[in-house]
Amino acid sequence: MSGDGTRITRGGRPRSEQLHQAILKAALDLVLEVGFRAVSIEGIAAKTGVGKTTIYRRWPNKAAVIMEAFIAQLGPASRFPEDERAVERLRLQMQTTAKAFRGRVGALVKALLAEAQFDPELAKAFRENWTLPRRKLVFEVLEEATQQGGLRKDLDIEAAIDAFYAPIYYRLQMGTGPISEAYVDKVYEQAMEGQRQRVKR
Amino acid sequence: MSGDGTRITRGGRPRSEQLHQAILKAALDLVLEVGFRAVSIEGIAAKTGVGKTTIYRRWPNKAAVIMEAFIAQLGPASRFPEDERAVERLRLQMQTTAKAFRGRVGALVKALLAEAQFDPELAKAFRENWTLPRRKLVFEVLEEATQQGGLRKDLDIEAAIDAFYAPIYYRLQMGTGPISEAYVDKVYEQAMEGQRQRVKR
Amino acid sequence: MSGDGTRITRGGRPRSEQLHQAILKAALDLVLEVGFRAVSIEGIAAKTGVGKTTIYRRWPNKAAVIMEAFIAQLGPASRFPEDERAVERLRLQMQTTAKAFRGRVGALVKALLAEAQFDPELAKAFRENWTLPRRKLVFEVLEEATQQGGLRKDLDIEAAIDAFYAPIYYRLQMGTGPISEAYVDKVYEQAMEGQRQRVKR
Amino acid sequence: MSGDGTRITRGGRPRSEQLHQAILKAALDLVLEVGFRAVSIEGIAAKTGVGKTTIYRRWPNKAAVIMEAFIAQLGPASRFPEDERAVERLRLQMQTTAKAFRGRVGALVKALLAEAQFDPELAKAFRENWTLPRRKLVFEVLEEATQQGGLRKDLDIEAAIDAFYAPIYYRLQMGTGPISEAYVDKVYEQAMEGQRQRVKR
DNA sequence: GGCTAAGCGAGACGGTACGTCTAGTCTTGGG
DNA sequence: CCCAAGACTAGACGTACCGTCTCGCTTAGCC
Secondary structure, eight states, rough: OOSSSOOOOOOOOOOHHHHHHHHHHHHHHHHHHHHHTTHHHHHHHHHHHHHHHHHTTOOOOEEEEHHHHHHHHHHHHOOOOOOOHHHHHHHHHHHHHHHHHSSSSHHHHHHHHHHHTTTTTHHHHHHHIIIHHHHHHHHHHHHHHHHHHSOOOOOOOHHHHHHHHHHHHHHHHHHHHHOOOHHHHHHHHHHHHHHHHHHHH | OOOOOOOOOOSSSOOOOOHHHHHHHHHHHHHHOOOOOTOOOHHHHHTTTTTHHHHHHHHHSHHHHHHHHHHHHHSSSSOOOOSSSSSHHHHHHHHHHHHHHSSHHHHHHHHHHHHHHHOOOHHHHHHHIIIHHHHHHHHHHHHHHHSSBOOOOTHHHHHHHHHHHHHHHHHHHHOSSOHHHHHHHHHHHHHHHHOOOOOOO | OOOSSSOOOSSSSSOOOHHHHHHHHHHHHHHHHHHHTTTHHHHHHHTTTTTHHHTTTTTTHHHHHHHHHHHHHHHSSSOOOOOOSSHHHHHHHHHHHHHHHHHHHHHHHHHHHHHHHHTTHHHHHHIIIIIHHHHHHHHHHHHHHHHHHOOOOOOOOOOOOOHHHHHHHHHHOSEEEEOHHHHHHHHHHHHHHHHHOOSSO | EEEEEOOOSSSSOOOOHHHHHHHHHHHHHHHHHHHTTOOOOHHHHHHHHHHHHHHHTTTTSSHHHHHHHHHHHHOOOOOOOOOOSHHHHHHHHHHHHHHHSSSSSHHHHHHHHHTTOOOOOHHHHHHHIIHHHHHHHHHHHHHHHHHHHBBBTTTOOOHHHHHHHHHHHHHHOOOOOOOOOHHHHHHHHHHHHHBBBBBOO
């Protein structure tokens, strides 16, 4: 979204970084207050005390603003918790994600993911800033787990990642049940069986 | 949505069933033509050659119209393909779903599921008319599979259903990869391992 | 409006005279309650507890309904007050009209006369049922006054009638001043001078 | 209507005077084309090629737009024709008014005056921008006439003005006869008698 | 006493316009 | 070139009535 931030400034007043942050903060506050749908660029502008142009100069639409606000709030995809067994690190990370999904992050992910279905740009931003970085970490932990042994040699890592995480997203959106600790453990266990090295059958 | 269709008509001109269908058809056509977002009640009315009131009299908003159009088009949750082994029937059904998701049904499910994140009424309608009926069928097939043997006795059916289907929905929305036959088979296989009866380890 | 009432009934249920009256009453009540503009056929129907068709079967639009209600309420153009001097009868009648104009009749005449500017049918009805009958009475009284002497021989009766009554309508609509007794007397006096026989100048 | 035009602009793009005029022109054209009733804000907007909001930002309803268009077209209440005798100037002015009433101005006055019966704001605007300025001119001419002699000393100027002009408005609305030159002269003559100084009776 | 033609209530229907809203762009003047 | 303010086009929103049109019932008057 909004490029990578590197704008070549060849003259003129530079854009205020302070305003940038203020806008992102206002956007996020509004989303959590009134919900994604009810937020408008006009609303953000009013709340920040900023002209609409100032926002449109930086982002193409409200989804982009909120996307960036969301990313900015998260910081880099948080490191996995420490544990020498890779698979245990994976399990803990799943629990961490689940916990986040039970709170405001869940609400944001829900809204952004939904909005992304209608907006390819946003979809791309969401994928690149949220989905893929997280998948990459899981990818690495699964690779390590493979080396540590116990997982099948012919592991399809992409499908494996899906097996661990898809159910969590599913429940986030479907409302067929809570994303409880017990549920996450169950998902972990089931998916683990799917990847385990079979001694003999 | 729009109730269960049973309106007590105690006088007055009855609502035209023909119009009802025409509106649903126009709605569906429009969604597939221009996308969910770009569809408006006014557009549907214009395309059907109907007054706006005629639509508002029956549905509260466009999501409701399209939801009903979607449901109506599906007919009842289609029977599972025939096979004497329950698990094979499940696999075939997963492939059927996947195939549908690769086509227009996929586009509709994507849009409606996304929209449902912002609209509790729609979420309820989607759950009751799409999600739950399909889960129920899977539930039954899994129960039968249990009796046919090979699956663990302490099966958590809800979690199991998620294991089989969540990845398909995940790819529908995330764009991390295609919902190919191979992928579905992989998902089936993985999830199956998670449910299989362990002889000993 | 609504023809002359003589419909040839060759079979079928006759129209209810009772409903007719009820509708007229409701119409009048509504006009006085909420004003001409805010009255709608639907409103009258609802208030009377009658279907819209029942009204449209008898009148072409709300102005026609209200016009008839107005006429019906008035009864025939009331006889002039008694006095052996024709001119005095005229003066008294002017005062009577003025008094009516200060009340609800004034409100109705204002509204109907205004509406008539946009509706030739209504204009005709208003002229035939209100304006002309009243002018005719004035005409007669002026004729008598001429015979009684004191008025010029070459009297232009049409213009004379205007001189006596136009100012009253003018104030009804313009709001430049009240239609007080004193004002009416003044108008009478002025107009009278205009018609008086000049002995010599 | 629309205030007195003096809006304090403390920032922001100023309202386009050009658009303002274009809207007024379109409004007037439409009224004369299709009649007051058939004109709609939407029609004006479409004809001008302007958003509806641009109109609603300036006027509360179509009557206000047309009122202002009407005023703008008239320019200031035109000076009375020249003649050293005040009463003759009055007569000429009556004829001028009558002539205007026979044309498009008459149609506009009819419609606006009628509409004003339902809209106090409009009534006020009409009174202040049309009625009163014209009455004021007549007032002055009558004062001068009084000084030139021939009119009664105890003249009630308000009632006198009504005597001269009310019949013209009456015929404009009632359709009881044309506003011909002969008629106007007759009205003038009659009204004049009402105001003339009596030597003896 | 049955037939039949209208009346009748309710309310659906195609329209038109309303007045409001938001999106995204454009235009001021000032920094 | 940035910025706040706010005008601007565009077009959907959901509502209100219009005047017409079914429905399934009365309800009179004639046979």
